[in-house]
Structures are given as C-alpha cells and as structure tokens.
Amino acid sequence: MIDSLLQILSSTLRVSTPLLFAALGGLMSERSGVINIALEGLMLVGAFTGAIVAYSFHSPWLGWGAAAISGVLLAAIYAASVINWKADQIVAGTAINMLALGMVPFISKILYGVTGTSPTIPADERFIFAPIILVWVFLLIIHFWLGRTPSGLWVRFAGEHPKALDAAGIGVKKVRWGAVLMGGALAALGGATLSTMLSSAYARNMTAGRGFMALAALIFGKWRPIPTAMACLLFGFTEALQIRLQGVVLWGTEPVPVQFIQILPYLVTVLVLAGLVGHSRPPKALGLFFEKD
Amino acid sequence: MKFTKFFAFSIAFALSSTNARGADEFKVGLVLDRGGRDDKSFNAAAFRGANQAQMQLHLNLKTVEAADDNAYETLLRSMAQKDFDLIIGVGVAQQEAIKKVSAQFPKKHFVIVDAEVKAPNVKSLMFKEHEGSYLVGAIAAMSSKSGKIGFVGGMSIPLIKRFELGYEAGAKSVNPNIAVLKNYVGMTSEAWNNPPKAKEIAMQQYQGGADVIFAAAGASSSGVFDAAEDKKKYAIGVDSNQNWIKPGLILTSMMKRLDVAIFQACQSALTGSFKGGTENFGLSNNGIDYALDEFNEKLISPDMKKKIESIKEAIIAGKIKVPDYYKQKG
Structure with a gap:
C-alpha cells in the first residue's frame, strides 16, 4: 500500500513537471496582460531544440539552455506582433502554435532527413530528476518575485492597470516584452523536460495538448503561482491515477472499460473549471493592447 | 570507340x-x-x-x-x-x-x-497479429521470473485488442498462472505519438512487478523501451524488428512484414x-514472425528457441487455435 502510494506520488511529480513549467510560462505572460495560448507551440519547439542539442553536445543542461533560447526567440515573434503591432492575441497565439507545428518537422528534415523523431539521447546524457526540483525552485522564485519586488509589481501592474504603470514612468511595453520572453523560456523548458527527462527523444507533436492543460491549470489557479502549481499537481495526480486504475476491477468481475478510466483527467479538468474553482478573475488588462495616450 | x-x-x-x-x-x-x-x-x-x-x-x-x-x-x-x-x-x-x-x-x-x-x-x-502476439506472449512468459508481464497498447481499438488477446493467450499457454498488466496510452491518435506517457505507464507496470512488457503503441513504444532501460527489465518490440533500439533489453520483436x-x-x-x-x-507465409538477431541472441536460449519453434509450427499446423479478437466480436 505504502509502496503504491509512493509510486503514484513520484509519478505525479514527474508528470506535472512539464505542465508546471508551461503554466509558469503562461503565468508570467498573462500577469503582464498578454494572453498566451502559444504555450503548446513554445513547448514543442523547446522539446525539439532540447532533444537535438542534448544529443549533439552530450549534455542535457546545454539542451535545456538551447531550449530556453529557442523559446525566447519564438516568444519574441509573438511579443512583437501583439505588443507592438496590435495583432489579436488569440489569433497570433494560434499562429505561433501552427508555426511551431510546421517548422519543427521542416528543420528536422533538413538536419536528419526525417520529420518525426530526433535521434535517441543515451541514458547517461538525460536528466534523471533535476528538472523536477528546479521547477519548484522556479515556482518559489516567481512567487516571491511577483509579490515582493518592484519589478514583480511592474509586471502585475502591466496586467491590472497599465495606465498607472505608465503614469509612474515605467514603459508598459518593455515590461510586457520582458514577461513574454521569460514566459517563452519557461514554456520551452517544459517541452525540453518532456524530451530530455520523461523520454529520450523528440517525437512528433509529443506535447500532446499539455500546453493547453497548463493553460487550464493557470485559470484554475486563478493566475497565482502556488494555486497554479497545486492545479498542475492535481492534473498530474489524475493522470498517474488513471494509469493505475486501468484494468482494475472496481466492482463485479469485469474491469471498468479502459475508456472510462482514460477520461478521468479530462473530467476533472471540466469539473474543476466549471464548478469547483469559484470565480476566477483574470488580470484586468489581459488581452488588451496598450497604447500611450 | x-x-x-x-x-x-x-x-x-x-x-x-x-x-x-x-x-x-x-x-x-x-x-x-x-x-x-x-x-x-x-x-x-x-x-x-x-x-x-x-x-x-x-x-x-x-x-x-x-x-x-x-x-x-x-x-x-x-x-x-x-x-x-x-x-x-x-x-x-x-x-x-x-x-x-x-x-x-x-x-x-x-x-x-x-x-x-x-x-x-x-x-x-x-x-494475423494474434498469431505473432501469441508467440511473443509465450516468449515473455518463458523469460519472466516474477510471473507478471505487461502489455502497453496505443489505443483501445479492435486491432490492438487483437494483439492483447493473442499475447495473453500465448503467455498463459506457458504459465497458466501468469498475471498480465494491461494499459493503454490514450484515446485519440495522439496516443501513437506520446512517448513520455508510455514511459510513465511502463514505469508503473515495472514497479508493479512486471519484468517483460510488450509495446504495441507505434512511436509511443520508445517510451516503453526507455523505461526498460531505466529499470533494466525487458521489453518486446512491434511491427518492425526493434531489437536494435536497446540492444540486450528488447527480448524480441513481433514483426509484421x-x-x-x-x-x-x-x-x-x-x-x-x-x-x-x-x-x-501470418506465421505460415512469414508475413508475421518474431525477430531473432545479434541483439537478442543472448536472451533467447537454444532451449527456448526450440520451444518457440515448436509453438510456431503448431500454430501453422492448426494444432494451436489462437483466439482472434476480430472473430470473437463477430
């Protein structure tokens, strides 16, 4: 009993790590007032870059660094279009997701002649558990930074009351740029965790909707770091439980059909978003373009 | 000129x-x-x-x-x-x-x-996936020391059910008391491309006592092989000969030619x-087979090989009736 509890616990921590990275990335961006539905694309690019750099240079840390840079670059395209060029944030975010979906196989084709997977990273050149610890360190840093430092306050004001921030003489666009770029790096690290720790290579579309799960966790967590992390843990836990419950006989003699068990994480998502969270208020200026008067 | x-x-x-x-x-x-x-x-x-x-x-x-x-x-x-x-x-x-x-x-x-x-x-x-699955199920049961083996399928669709049913029957023919842990990766076609999740599933099966896992999950199977590497346990490949992916850890592969x-x-x-x-x-016209090459020759002893070949012949001759999911469900 204790054994299986420990196993589910460790499984939960593993599964929720990429989600939490991406959710923190989303949090950075959205607290500054920029909607980020591009998390999925950012993760995918991070997963790919992390895998190929870790493979080529025999170091998961280098892979991680490169993934963060790739996330910053992709986020820069997004930031420029929504912060400077007035693009609609939902449309531009979708475009970034599609760009990632198409660009990754294209680059992979040029590098390796195949579109679906990258070469396998040997076991001793992969992460064992470092990202799991780091993500919680990042969480605490972001929690304190947002709440206790002047620059954290700027980010919050950019999302709640950009005019006040502007009146205080701080450039709203600069703050948003910084937040979106950092968010891109974090989301990409989540993707790289998938390819350099939770598996051993990049596989086509391996993010499999995790970027959107992270977004749901962010809303569930009311855009606050600690509750968002709890939401990620909950999603990770239902996922781990789902695996554990498959094929288990709960009543009668026949196991519950696997499809019913598999909808568990989605069911939980819908339930918590629909009822249990209560009112979740987004940052006031979320999604609004800011122009100096 | x-x-x-x-x-x-x-x-x-x-x-x-x-x-x-x-x-x-x-x-x-x-x-x-x-x-x-x-x-x-x-x-x-x-x-x-x-x-x-x-x-x-x-x-x-x-x-x-x-x-x-x-x-x-x-x-x-x-x-x-x-x-x-x-x-x-x-x-x-x-x-x-x-x-x-x-x-x-x-x-x-x-x-x-x-x-x-x-x-x-x-x-x-x-x-005839069920024939090959029966054969690798028998191989899994012969190699298993814990009396528990695993199956990781992509989606729970009739085709993969056919693998599962054959695999379980083959394993039980060798060891009637063997336990088979069965899991599926997902419900949409993303299931074939989700190695991190497949790895998580395989880790749980290995931790649950399985020492051989048959992966029938397309590109997700690589996650099962990664888990085999982490846990130093065996896996079985599918469709192509996948023995080379983790030499010495992939017991064999159920090949669909x-x-x-x-x-x-x-x-x-x-x-x-x-x-x-x-x-x-099917097995009779070599359209289905199990893989034996330099990567797994140490895992399949001559004695095992003899048994496997005799099962194979018995299936071809019709002496062993392998359950077929397609026929069960009409």
Whole structure:
C-alpha cells in the first residue's frame, strides 16, 4: 500500500513537471496582460531544440539552455506582433502554435532527413530528476518575485492597470516584452523536460495538448503561482491515477472499460473549471493592447 | 570507340526497354498514418517495402504523411486525381477514406493495410497479429521470473485488442498462472505519438512487478523501451524488428512484414497482375514472425528457441487455435 502510494506520488511529480513549467510560462505572460495560448507551440519547439542539442553536445543542461533560447526567440515573434503591432492575441497565439507545428518537422528534415523523431539521447546524457526540483525552485522564485519586488509589481501592474504603470514612468511595453520572453523560456523548458527527462527523444507533436492543460491549470489557479502549481499537481495526480486504475476491477468481475478510466483527467479538468474553482478573475488588462495616450 | 558506342547503345536500349514497360513512369503514392515514416515501427516497415520497390522495380514513389485523421481522404483523392497508378493507404484509420475514394476512381488501384475494403480495385493486406502476439506472449512468459508481464497498447481499438488477446493467450499457454498488466496510452491518435506517457505507464507496470512488457503503441513504444532501460527489465518490440533500439533489453520483436507485403503489391500492380481482394499474412507465409538477431541472441536460449519453434509450427499446423479478437466480436 505504502509502496503504491509512493509510486503514484513520484509519478505525479514527474508528470506535472512539464505542465508546471508551461503554466509558469503562461503565468508570467498573462500577469503582464498578454494572453498566451502559444504555450503548446513554445513547448514543442523547446522539446525539439532540447532533444537535438542534448544529443549533439552530450549534455542535457546545454539542451535545456538551447531550449530556453529557442523559446525566447519564438516568444519574441509573438511579443512583437501583439505588443507592438496590435495583432489579436488569440489569433497570433494560434499562429505561433501552427508555426511551431510546421517548422519543427521542416528543420528536422533538413538536419536528419526525417520529420518525426530526433535521434535517441543515451541514458547517461538525460536528466534523471533535476528538472523536477528546479521547477519548484522556479515556482518559489516567481512567487516571491511577483509579490515582493518592484519589478514583480511592474509586471502585475502591466496586467491590472497599465495606465498607472505608465503614469509612474515605467514603459508598459518593455515590461510586457520582458514577461513574454521569460514566459517563452519557461514554456520551452517544459517541452525540453518532456524530451530530455520523461523520454529520450523528440517525437512528433509529443506535447500532446499539455500546453493547453497548463493553460487550464493557470485559470484554475486563478493566475497565482502556488494555486497554479497545486492545479498542475492535481492534473498530474489524475493522470498517474488513471494509469493505475486501468484494468482494475472496481466492482463485479469485469474491469471498468479502459475508456472510462482514460477520461478521468479530462473530467476533472471540466469539473474543476466549471464548478469547483469559484470565480476566477483574470488580470484586468489581459488581452488588451496598450497604447500611450 | 566501337565499344563505347555499343555501351551507349545498350544503355539506351536498357532505358527504352524499361520505358516500354513504363516502370519509371509507374507512379506509386504511399499515404502513411500519423506515426510517420521514422516511427521505427509500423510506418517504417511500410516505407521500407515501398522504398525497396522503388529501388528494385524502378518505379516512381511519392510518400506523404497525414498531419491528422481528417487529411487521409484529401491526400488519397488528390493522388487519385493525378496520374498515380497505385495508391497505398497504411493503417486502419484510412479504411473509410479508401472506401470512398476507391469508389470514386474505379480505374485506379488501391491498397489498404490492416483493414478490409471490399471493392474490385482494392487489395486489402491483413496480418494475423494474434498469431505473432501469441508467440511473443509465450516468449515473455518463458523469460519472466516474477510471473507478471505487461502489455502497453496505443489505443483501445479492435486491432490492438487483437494483439492483447493473442499475447495473453500465448503467455498463459506457458504459465497458466501468469498475471498480465494491461494499459493503454490514450484515446485519440495522439496516443501513437506520446512517448513520455508510455514511459510513465511502463514505469508503473515495472514497479508493479512486471519484468517483460510488450509495446504495441507505434512511436509511443520508445517510451516503453526507455523505461526498460531505466529499470533494466525487458521489453518486446512491434511491427518492425526493434531489437536494435536497446540492444540486450528488447527480448524480441513481433514483426509484421508490411515491407514484404507492400513490395509484392507494387510488383503485382507493375506487372499488371493486380487483383482486388484480401490477402492474409501470418506465421505460415512469414508475413508475421518474431525477430531473432545479434541483439537478442543472448536472451533467447537454444532451449527456448526450440520451444518457440515448436509453438510456431503448431500454430501453422492448426494444432494451436489462437483466439482472434476480430472473430470473437463477430
């Protein structure tokens, strides 16, 4: 009993790590007032870059660094279009997701002649558990930074009351740029965790909707770091439980059909978003373009 | 000089003679499913066969990969509208699309793998996965020391159920008390491309006591192999020979010789002997087999090999009746 509890616990921590990275990335961006539905694309690019750099240079840390840079670059395209060029944030975010979906196989084709997977990273050149610890360190840093430092306050004001921030003489666009770029790096690290720790290579579309799960966790967590992390843990836990419950006989003699068990994480998502969270208020200026008067 | 002339002439003749047969004008379109040609498994086997046909029969091959399940019909139709002579749809997900498009283009030849479409211009290539799964199930049970083995399928669909049922029956034939842990990766076609999740599932099965896991999950299978590497336990590959992926840890692979079947289909279409209908591939005609090579020879003892071969012969001879999920459900 204790054994299986420990196993589910460790499984939960593993599964929720990429989600939490991406959710923190989303949090950075959205607290500054920029909607980020591009998390999925950012993760995918991070997963790919992390895998190929870790493979080529025999170091998961280098892979991680490169993934963060790739996330910053992709986020820069997004930031420029929504912060400077007035693009609609939902449309531009979708475009970034599609760009990632198409660009990754294209680059992979040029590098390796195949579109679906990258070469396998040997076991001793992969992460064992470092990202799991780091993500919680990042969480605490972001929690304190947002709440206790002047620059954290700027980010919050950019999302709640950009005019006040502007009146205080701080450039709203600069703050948003910084937040979106950092968010891109974090989301990409989540993707790289998938390819350099939770598996051993990049596989086509391996993010499999995790970027959107992270977004749901962010809303569930009311855009606050600690509750968002709890939401990620909950999603990770239902996922781990789902695996554990498959094929288990709960009543009668026949196991519950696997499809019913598999909808568990989605069911939980819908339930918590629909009822249990209560009112979740987004940052006031979320999604609004800011122009100096 | 004379020699060069003769040489040039013979080359020209050779070229013109292939032209006469129309080989390099013969266009084959291969539509792979979402795993893509480098899934090291199912699609990889299909691509190998088509590529071999291109090299040896000098036909003109075009390979496309569907980005999502809705793309099949469009891809197939656009090939049929162009001058493709033979169009091959790989995977059970293309069944409906092939049915529709083949009816609209009765003069074109189609091939579908893993599903049956009854039309005079469609050849259906069916594999007896249950036979091969039975065999690797027996191998798993022979190697298992814990009395527990695992099965990780992609999606819970009839095709994969067929693997599962055969595998379990094969394992129980060796050890009636063996426990089989069964898990599925997902419910949408993302299930075939989600190695992190497959790894998580395999970790839970290994932690739950399984010491051999059969992975039938397309590109997700690599996650199972990663877990095998982490836990230093065994895994069994599927569709292609996957023994090389983690040498010494992949006990064997249940091979579906799509490569052979597709090569033969190309050949028959090229020579004009293409016929619609269903072709079955099983242990008896080597369309299904288990893999034995330098990567796993140390894992399969001569004694085991003898037993495996005798089971194989008994299945071919019909002495062992392998349960077939397709027939169970009518």
